[in-house]
Amino acid sequence: MTGLAADRRTFLKGLGVLGAATLVPGCATSTKSPGSGSAPTGQVSLQSNLSSEQAKAAMEKLVATYNKTGGSQVKLNTVAAEIFRTQLPTYLTSSNPPDVYTWYAGSVADSYAKKDLLLDVSSVWDSMGNYSKAMQTLSTSSAGQKIFVPTSYYWWGMFYRKSNFAKWGVTPPKTWAEFVAVCKTIQSKGIPPIGIGLGDTPWVASAWFDYLNIRINGAPFHRQLLAGQGDFTDPKVKAVFTKWREVLPYFDPKGKSFPFQEATSALLAGKTGMFLIGTFFADSAPKDALDDIDFFQFPIIDPAVPVAEEAPTDGYFASKKAADPDGVKKFLTWLATPEAQNIYVQSSSGTAIPANPDGKSADTALVKKGKAMIEGAAELTQFFNRDSSDALQPTADAALTKFLDKPDQIDQILKTWQTAAQKVFKA
Amino acid sequence: MIRRVGYHVAMSVVSFLWVAPILWVIVISFRSFDDVAANGLGSLPHSFTFSTYKSAWEDADEFRALINSLLVTIPAVLLSLGLASIAAYGLARYNLPFRRTILLLMLMGNLLPPQILLIPISRFVELIGYYDTLIALIAVHVGFGLGFYTFVLHGFMRDLPREIQEAATIDGAGPGKIYSAVILPLTRPALAALGALSFTWIFNDLLWSITVIRSGEKMPVTPALLGLQGLFVSSWNVIAAGTVIAAVPTVAVFLRFQKHFVGGLAIGAVK
Numbered sequence: 239m240t241g242l243a244a245d246r247r248t249f250l251k252g253l254g255v256l257g258a259a260t261l262v263p264g265c266a267t268s269t270k271s272p273g274s275g276s277a278p279t280g281q282v283s284l285q286s287n288l289s290s291e292q293a294k295a296a297m298e299k300l301v302a303t304y305n306k307t308g309g310s311q312v313k314l315n316t317v318a319a320e321i322f323r324t325q326l327p328t329y330l331t332s333s334n335p336p337d338v339y340t341w342y343a344g345s346v347a348d349s350y351a352k353k354d355l356l357l358d359v360s361s362v363w364d365s366m367g368n369y370s371k372a373m374q375t376l377s378t379s380s381a382g383q384k385i386f387v388p389t390s391y392y393w394w395g396m397f398y399r400k401s402n403f404a405k406w407g408v409t410p411p412k413t414w415a416e417f418v419a420v421c422k423t424i425q426s427k428g429i430p431p432i433g434i435g436l437g438d439t440p441w442v443a444s445a446w447f448d449y450l451n452i453r454i455n456g457a458p459f460h461r462q463l464l465a466g467q468g469d470f471t472d473p474k475v476k477a478v479f480t481k482w483r484e485v486l487p488y489f490d491p492k493g494k495s496f497p498f499q500e501a502t503s504a505l506l507a508g509k510t511g512m513f514l515i516g517t518f519f520a521d522s523a524p525k526d527a528l529d530d531i532d533f534f535q536f537p538i539i540d541p542a543v544p545v546a547e548e549a550p551t552d553g554y555f556a557s558k559k560a561a562d563p564d565g566v567k568k569f570l571t572w573l574a575t576p577e578a579q580n581i582y583v584q585s586s587s588g589t590a591i592p593a594n595p596d597g598k599s600a601d602t603a604l605v606k607k608g609k610a611m612i613e614g615a616a617e618l619t620q621f622f623n624r625d626s627s628d629a630l631q632p633t634a635d636a637a638l639t640k641f642l643d644k645p646d647q648i649d650q651i652l653k654t655w656q657t658a659a660q661k662v663f664k665a
Numbered sequence: 666m667i668r669r670v671g672y673h674v675a676m677s678v679v680s681f682l683w684v685a686p687i688l689w690v691i692v693i694s695f696r697s698f699d700d701v702a703a704n705g706l707g708s709l710p711h712s713f714t715f716s717t718y719k720s721a722w723e724d725a726d727e728f729r730a731l732i733n734s735l736l737v738t739i740p741a742v743l744l745s746l747g748l749a750s751i752a753a754y755g756l757a758r759y760n761l762p763f764r765r766t767i768l769l770l771m772l773m774g775n776l777l778p779p780q781i782l783l784i785p786i787s788r789f790v791e792l793i794g795y796y797d798t799l800i801a802l803i804a805v806h807v808g809f810g811l812g813f814y815t816f817v818l819h820g821f822m823r824d825l826p827r828e829i830q831e832a833a834t835i836d837g838a839g840p841g842k843i844y845s846a847v848i849l850p851l852t853r854p855a856l857a858a859l860g861a862l863s864f865t866w867i868f869n870d871l872l873w874s875i876t877v878i879r880s881g882e883k884m885p886v887t888p889a890l891l892g893l894q895g896l897f898v899s900s901w902n903v904i905a906a907g908t909v910i911a912a913v914p915t916v917a918v919f920l921r922f923q924k925h926f927v928g929g930l931a932i933g934a935v936k
Binding site: 285287288289290291293294315316317318319320321324325328329332333334336496498499500502503504506507516518519521522523524525526527 | 698699701702703704705706707720724784787791796875876879880881882884888889891892893894895896897898899900901903
């Protein structure tokens, strides 16, 4: 029996060595260089994080349609969003990774490109000349390669129930002063004006930070700040929180205890007045309430600042180690077409807007209004984590949650945030 | 008398608090999505439906996930208990050199937080070509359980009377025969208890399955349940229904081995 323990010991030691060996040189050691070595397999694997019932069905339909067109066959593999998020680095660095992945545009994709894990899809972009400039920028890595194929985006707005606004006698505000007046009126009816849901979903608060920052300081400043070229103790950042404090008394005090999905229920039940949220919340609304939902643009604070909006863009990227890069690119080219995007948008929840300008979004007043707002914006941002990194998001969550609790300590909070952010940027 | 009544009232309240979350999940599992969305998770039910169970079973493919779970759990339990009982037999019944050190070393492996080993294991499994297979998952579970099971069984086997083994030796039984015909039958209560415990642990595991398995169709039931959660919005009623279904095997095992559970937890704890 002595052998067993010795085995276990050496086994553990061996594991450690192996782990270190595979980690240190990154993927370089076990990589087969793209395209060489293995012949095209004719099969492309697609790792998808769209695990909710409707989105999964939409993806299955999309893949089935593509496979009928002939050429390479795509095999869809859906895993839970949470598992996908945590395992994505493992997938990409493994020696035999899946070929294509659902993911987000912008710096979150670029962070993998910097590690040389993504396939250069510039040739796919040859057929995507009609995509907007903003989409092109989002899909380009810091090394100047196209690494991402956007397929859809959605928008954020201040959502409310039309019937409730009519009942309370308020109209959607355009400016900050009007917004504060609306808050006052709703509060006088005994309803908390601004709904929020931070329990389990503290990142929802970042929407407020993002919007206030791009309204007060503008999108370029916001992007630089999130890229580590600014400082959270900057007086310009503090101005964001000073503005925020003006409306803090109007936030739903219960919002800290439940997640945003419950906050949606509160909004729909008329227990809160408005809710700054992304269109994905509509999936959690009962069908009969959907017709009564409308939104307004986040109020303008400084008319001199070019209007920017949050438009998180979703799409696909591919692994550099894909066995059949041509098959992958062919699939991505197809995903970029309006036909493919229409299939997805129609079969999924319907609030997503195709990234291809020729794609057809859902024909509802809400989506038309959202699309018009995004198209009219001078600048687009995505969302806090997408414009920075998933590592920076928790620092924002901590700072913003603390601010909502203790707005007096803002200087201290910003100092702590800057220290935490610096650690992330240096890592 | 008053003390007795007071005791029962207080304990009823405590047990209700204990059961309340489970009841809550069961209630949610029978509510419709629109009801949950309109009234919130915390409200009293305004609807009653079985469709949640249907969508958990069909859309989330819970049947296949349950099969996967059992395909992993049953071999892992049998294999780890079999190996652990052999190891414990040797360590407890024979004067092997360094037996205490060996036992402590095995236990030490269990004291390591599994999180440290996530990346090494996923790399190692990939290197030997078993990534994304159920075999890898079984091997991981056996490896991790072995130390603790050996420790517990060692404690139990050590206390079996010496005379039984001597009698068997006089009757001409070798170590293998003594193990299979004498020690193992006597260890049955401990094995039953550990079997029930390890079944629950392995069946409920999430961490290792998502570390070594990549394909959706090979995922056991716990990650499959996680898959019912959307990126942003989750149908909590369907998730609740899926959870209720997924709890059936462990509850069945628990009910079957109930009486061993308490006894099993105390094994090895008392000298």
